[in-house]
Amino acid sequence: MPKSKSQKKEILANLEEKLRQMKSAVFVNFSGIPVKEIDDLRNKCKEEGVEYIVSKKTLLKKALVDNGFKDANNYGFDGEVATIFGFTDEVAPARLIKKFSKSNENMKIVSGILEGVFIDATKVVALSKLPSRDELIAKVVGSIAAPLSGMVNVLQGNIRNFVYVLSAIRDKKL
DSSP states (O other): OOOOHHHHHHHHHHHHHHHHHOSEEEEEEOTTOOHHHHHHHHHHHHHHTEEEEEOOHHHHHHHHHHTTOTTGGGSOOOSSEEEEEESSOSSHHHHHHHHHHHHOTTOEEEEEEETTEEEEHHHHHHHHTSOOHHHHHHHHHHHHHHHHHHHHHHHHHHHHHHHHHHHHHHHHHO
């Protein structure tokens, strides 16, 4: 059923707002995927804190152009295109779609946006292989803590050796 002009304006305003708030976005072609699997993907998106939106390509292109992406017509939006927005983790949309596309060959990554720049499908796939933000933070904290724990072990070693010496003296006298 065709959308009214007011519905299209509302959808366009929603897309423009999402494009302003996002940290990254991935555009996918979902032609030939059953509705049940798309619903499963939507649920996974909600769990990961990303948003899956399907809109008309003309509205998507207009929203992109209005947000400063002048070459939006050159990014291969063929077939049915959905947009997955990431608002907190830049890697989450790419990782989620890559994981979903392993079990679903019909899901094809078209392109994406990272830090306000369009990226092609190969860069989206490379982005999907990066660890999540939480994993990276944990690695940094571990790297910072490693020298400190080593120093604690060294300091405890002196006390431990002193106790061993006292224990040896006691055993020798008994």
